[in-house]
Amino acid sequence: MFKTFHVALREFIATVATKGFIIGVILPPVLMGVVLTIMPLLLREAAPKVEGHVAIIDRSGQAIRSFEKYMAPEAVRGEMRDQLGRDGSPLADSKQAEQGMKMAESMVLGSAQVSVRVLPSDADEAAERAQILTGEGKPESPDQRLALVVIPKEAVTPAEGEKPSDLQILHQPKLAVQWVGIIQNAARRAVVDARLASNGLDAEKIRGLMAAPKTDTKSVTEKGDVKTSEALKMLLPGAFMFLLWIAVFTSGQYLLTSTIEEKSSRVMEVILSAVSPMQVLVGKILGQAAVGLLLLGFYAGAGLIGLSAFNRMSLIDPLNLLYLGIYFIIAFGCIACLFAAIGSAVSDVREAQSLLGPLMIVLVIPMMLWFPIIQNPNSVFAQVCSFLPPISPFIMVLRISGTEPVPFWQIPATIALGMVTVVVFAWAAAKIFRIGILMYGKPPNFITLVKWIRMA
């Protein structure tokens, strides 16, 4: 027992205490968290100062007032809020969403001082255009021309049977893309307002009538009505399954490569002089199970912190986390046995690919079935897939964390089936491992592996 523990401990440390593991597995989410935390501060500090004016030549003479109105700081801010906080956005109505909007406003508007300078409707476009170039590269000042908007008369009142003319917006090359968008938007809306006015219609009133109402969507639960987001409801089951998949396959891959390395470096025979093949197999699987649990805990913890920060913890049922742990053990047990058996049978990773290929095809099935199953978690198809090892744990995690409750009997039934599958896989893996681990030369095929299972 102690020997198995020592094998497991070495396996765990040899995997976790490496630069590859830290850089490849732990560092990315940590860095992402750090970046998300410090990014607003950095961006706030680095927000470029925008100062100058946007000139407008309105040949129609009807769009200037609206353009000035839409270019006013308050109007720009309001438009941004409408864009960012669109109804149905997964993170709308949270503190973080509000902070995000403030950050975006700060980035775009910040210390900007942009005014509108109205030019005569018959102004020389070429001469005014030249002023954009003369201001380029000079220190910011109110006289610096950031952009020139030219509204042809035909854009507001096109000739009979003709299409309305296009607007022309000329700007400094270095003008921030957000500001180009703001100017485009203001000019377009101003022209539309002018067209409506020229037809005797009230633009404000029509906009008010056309604005789609926001919806207030809530789930009715025993604890009361809970604000929900359809997008998150769809994403969460997928996130749970991907989490399980990543944890299982990352640690499974580590098990495969470490087994191959021990075999090819011939250290295995030294180890087998001290412990039995079964002790080695069990120790290695336990060590990598700990690696998988570490990954699962790490990523799940990061996810929970994220949900908590966005006030979406109500979407998580604590029981689902328990099921995630149980199905992880089953999924990892199956995959680890298969990977350890393949690792023991081959001498290098290249040889392993031919045996892994068919296995991987089976194991990516849950990824392909993700969308149809979360759309209808209790369909006959989903229920049949739930009882097919070794994809059963992935499908069950997908269904359990979905919107529809799974028939309760299916949870203990699939867990029991999973346990039996793990025992059968472990039995077969032990037989292959015992023979394969000291077998060198021509790599075996599936038929040979079956023979080993039968003869051992």
Add this chain to the structure above:
Amino acid sequence: MGNAIEIRGVTKTFGPKTAVRNLDLDIPEGCVCGFIGPNGAGKTTTIRMIMAIIFPDRGDLTVLGRPSAVESKDRIGYLPEERGVYRKMKVGSFLNYMGKLKGMDSGPLDKTVKDWLGRVGLADTYRKKCEELSKGMQQKVQFIAAVIHKPDLIILDEPFSGLDPVNRKLLRELIDEQRGEGRTLIFSTHAMFEAEQLCDRLFMIHKGNKVLDNTLDDVWSRYDPSLLDVEPAAPLAQVDVTPLRSIPGVANVVVGAKSIELKLQSVDRAKAAMTQVAQTIAVRRLELRRPSLEDIFIQLVGGNEAALRGEKEEGGN
């Protein structure tokens, strides 16, 4: 004193090839037994079966009084032929790990590891990664891993291969020391000099069959000295060897690079033959030579090959 290992009628096949055939072998406790034989003879297979790394198809093994080495792994030290270390692991950690797998108490283990590293001249490698060591240094580390837990039985598969003369001498001394502490040692080798120096007992296997299983003394007495080595006083090219061929009791005469070898029909004829040689030609040196283990090895393997060839020819006829 009983037997450390008893093997009865053991056979092991790999597909169509029989690696070990119907083998019987007793290795007494406290002796140093050399396993010799040509490449592919079945030495490593026998050792692996003794270690319960692989299992015989037929026959029984008893190791340290138990039906399988699995039950007494902590009392056995093993240095396999295909040696390996965890390349990224530090030397000290590797030996500590091996000690723990061998059931050693963690408390004094680290000190024992350091002591052993010091004894084999690797004290400064404790914190080095195994991959930073030379092949010979790695071999010494692996030897430590095999003996660190003071096993009753030590099995070393080709322990001298890849070592320079200084380290071969060191390893001989360490093996001798283990023998002095009453441990049973088995080592397979092609290094006949080391086998002559160290072994109490010799076991030779060829094509899966046992061809020799005796104490070294028995081997010497069985393979009597029957070779006269003659170094003439005159240059070899000027010596007429024809009279030597007619000396009674001389079976064969071979002219070598520096001396002439006279193969005698039996050792009883040695005295008379030596007198007659001295009377026939002027000699600088005349020696009745004992066959080396290498000679015996070649004789046994060659004889076996000839016998096998003969069998085939007879079968063909």
